[in-house]
Amino acid sequence: MMMPILFLLDRMQPLFRAFGTDYGQMRAIVAVKLTLDNRRSYATLGTLNKKAEAGNNAFVRMLGMYAFIGGLIAVMFLVAPTNESAALPLALFFAYVMVVCAMTLISDFSSVILDSADNAIVLPRPVDSRTLLMARLVHIASYLFTITLAIVAVGVLIVAAKFGAVAGLLMLVLSLLSSLLMVFLTNVFYLVLMQFISEERLREVINYFQIVMAIVFYGGYQLLPRLVDVNGLRQVFEWQWWHYLLPPFWMAGALEMVIKPVFDGPHAGLLVLAVAAPFVGLWVMNRFLSPVFSQRLAGIDQAEAGSTKPVARIAAQPAGSLAERISDWVTTSPLEKAAFGFVWHQTARDRKFKLKTYPQLGFGLAYVVIMSLNGGMGNLSKSSNFYLFALYFASLYITTAHHQLSMSDNFKAAWIYGSAPIREPGALLAGATKALLIKLMIPFYVLLSAYVLFRWGIQTLDDIVLAFFNSLVMLLATALNNNRYLPFSIAPDAVRDNATTRGFANLFILGFIGALHFGLTYVPYGVWVGIPVMATVAWYLFRRYRQTDWSAMQTAYPV
């Protein structure tokens, strides 16, 4: 990927010089960044934690997914309309392209845009802020353009087939312009955020933003097909004044000129907006935003360095009295208590963990609500037993979260487990699991069951209780079946030995318990009888888990 990009850059050299960048420096920075991306052991591009060899494949797979979903949407929107009615579906499609670009930029590339590792290396060198910002933009654009091409590939083909090659080509160009515009808007977004919040908070906010985005992303795919009314797409589109305010309509209007074809003032205006806005944005970024941006960015490290005081104060507090009180209540040994407190705090602060866990939980809830309201997707949700299925969502997500618990970017700190005189690692595992149960699973389950109770009535109570114990059994059985690691002790990409047989065994456990529950609902009082049995099983499994000794552990800490 690197060579073609550098080749293209060399062709566009005069353009960059016109923007006042030092081309030699910019090319060097871009080349180094692309090299680093290739060699990174796990791609920081997004949350794809794949090994170096897999890194490129992961990106290709991601592209495949973008192309597939983009293709579906293109088919949905773009096949039906005629020349007269094409504007709205096109605008919706461009809106989709823009939203995906913006989301990708914020969730996957914020680390690139806000990369403060550059500070120590590049900022002391005679590189001006324009050149640095341009290098960053080119680096990001090289990925974003590839992604955009993947998204619009099918759409462009459809448009080209229906309305001619010129329209297809124009659509391609407009799509790339859309992504460029999004780069500008995302930068403005960051700058505005940086004005209002401190740099350290910024990372927190972006983290939460990523979580929300992920929920919207998942949820959007569920909702979108339901929102589209195919007949509506065939209606002749009337332009309204407010359409001129929305960028997707600029693109759609410009394209409509060729498709309809129509040449009038309003359309010419839209074409000008579509073409000019991204370049004006680029110019504004280059002229006004880049100095501010770099300066703010340079502050990130310093803010971190300067924030030693509040951190010390937090540490000096009696370690979050809530966690303390709960752990007094639920843990039975000092080791358990230690792991409980550790996991409790770490799961609240480790951004990677939060990013991998919370979106799924949020989506789980949203999914259940949407499915139960909508009744789409076959007869699964129509059946009165849908709530049973919904109740096991908690178990699925918490099992994943439990798995995440062993991973941390800071895994090297796990030497402490090796140097401390720990006789029974099972106590650590037990404490960690308890913290996860109390902090994530129980609140999530309460929310879920509250909704189920509200929607399906009080007679579901027995199922709710049984499903809770079943979920515990599933979680513990999976944990016992998998490799056991101490909390936050292994590198994020190290968990690859999860053999397929194990995976199948886990699925089997889940399926078996779920089927059991379903069967019991047909037996009078079956569920009520099942509850104490499964509670006992859960208790037994937890005991087994707690008794894990060193021989059963996968010690991944560097000794």
Added chain:
Amino acid sequence: MSTPVIDIQNLQKFYGSAHVLKGIDLTVSAGQVVGYIGPNGAGKSTTLKILIGMTPDYTGEVSVLGYDVKTQSMEVKRRIGYVPENAALYDLLTPIEYLHFIGQLYSLDKTAIQKKALELLRLFQLDSYADARMTTFSKGMRQKVLLISGLLHNPDIIFLDEPLSGLDANAVVLMKEIIRQLADSGKTIFYSSHIMDVVEKISDRIIIINQGRIIADGTFAELQHQRPESLEQLFAELTGSEGQSTVAGEFVHTLNS
């Protein structure tokens, strides 16, 4: 005294509400080795970052080589070298690739960089690692690469922030000698460290700062003249952390209790 290469007048710096530098006045002339020392959080690294033009939001007058570091930071950066304290480099690159990259940022000629970088790596006994990724490097090896990357463009002033950390004893001797000879050839070295006996030995002039203010300034002999002790003791006395042995006693006592 010739025209100063570093000239600081009433430098003040805030991080948020924290007053980090509370009026630093300082001039340095060419060919000096200046040891800039102070306890953690005294403002050493902040001063360095301002001097190299990385931190433009300060108040006061700061010029380096006659250029104002606020408005002419590119000219400053081109002619100074900086070796930061927390060994940040792109360790997925090989030393040669990294030095190439850095050289390009100074718009140096490619073949010249290549030749120079290889030769410098050889002198630091890293030539057999020239094409190995730095992820596997020890702290000392990284530090050597970092030192080369700060000096590659032959700067007139060299800012070193804890430059000897992680180096083995031989490399420390070598580096001290390099610093000395660079100074003798007319270059200025501005050197920040916590290791007192090194500062004591290589510095022509020692500046001690504490809580954002300069509290001592002079040759080691001059400072010693005031109180005939080692720099370590002098430092402790001036920065108000005397009686460390009492603290140590309490520390051990607390452990035992």
